[in-house]
Amino acid sequence: MEPESHKEGGFGRTVCVLTGASRGFGRSLAQLLAGLLSPGSVLLLTARNEEALKQLEAELVAEHPGLRVVWVPADLGSDAGLQQLLGALRDLPRPEGLQRLLLINNAATLGDVSKGFLNLSDPAEPFKGWALYCAGKAARAMLFQVLAAEEPSVRVLSYDP
Numbered sequence: 001m002e003p004e005s006h007k008e009g010g011f012g013r014t015v016c017v018l019t020g021a022s023r024g025f026g027r028s029l030a031q032l033l034a035g036l037l038s039p040g041s042v043l044l045l046t047a048r049n050e051e052a053l054k055q056l057e058a059e060l061v062a063e064h065p066g067l068r069v070v071w072v073p074a075d076l077g078s079d080a081g082l083q084q085l086l087g088a089l090r091d092l093p094r095p096e097g098l099q100r101l102l103l104i105n106n107a108a109t110l111g112d113v114s115k116g117f118l119n120l121s122d123p124a125e126p127f128k129g130w131a132l133y134c135a136g137k138a139a140r141a142m143l144f145q146v147l148a149a150e151e152p153s154v155r156v157l158s159y160d161p
């Protein structure tokens with residue numbers, strides 16, 4: 001029999017990892033997701049802005065007292081940041097009766113959009129513009145298609161409005 005939370009369109013008891021949660025789409029998504037996670041679920045929020053993550057945690061816990069919110073300030077553009085997040089993932093409590101693991105990798109940057117294609121010729125340039133941004137998204141789309149083909153037990157959604 002389907003768990004009650006599934007009938008209501010929820011995700012059941014879940015461990016959810018959401019990157020880019022400090023603002024924009026990710027922050028809004030965190031608020032929507034929190035209502036779909038059954039009590040006892042764990043929501044791990046990450047971004048670089050620690051204050052914004054703390055503020056979001058306070059809001060979510062006040063509205064959803066059964067939800068455990070963990071935040072990890074990390075720069076995912078660096079190996080150190082990635083290791084911080086992986087360490088936090090390893091230490092996450094595994095909820096009893098876990099039904100789902102949900103990873104939403106939303107963190108990204110538009111970079112310096114004032115630069116056009118022809119100004120992106122310096123390989124050492126620290127900012128990416130639209131050309132590199134779009135190339136990254138295209139790479140992600142193919143990577144996820146391959147992941148979906150190779151791992152049929154993983155449901156993969158590459159959402160790009």
Ligand SMILES: NC(=O)c1ccc[n+]([C@@H]2O[C@H](COP(=O)([O-])OP(=O)(O)OC[C@H]3O[C@@H](n4cnc5c(N)ncnc54)[C@H](OP(=O)(O)O)[C@@H]3O)[C@@H](O)[C@H]2O)c1
Pocket residue numbers: 019020021022023024025026046047048049050052074075076077078106107108109110160161
């Ligand atoms: N806005 C659009 O029109 C649009 C359209 C299509 C796709 N998208 C995609 O949708 C996603 C969210 O867009 P958005 O408009 O909500 O962007 P946003 O407001 O700029 O938010 C980006 C999020 O990513 C985090 N982030 C950026 N660089 C990071 C890094 N190095 N390490 C860790 N976290 C980092 C930011 O947090 P911190 O700064 O605190 O680290 C922030 O929480 C992105 O993947 C974007 O490419 C957006």
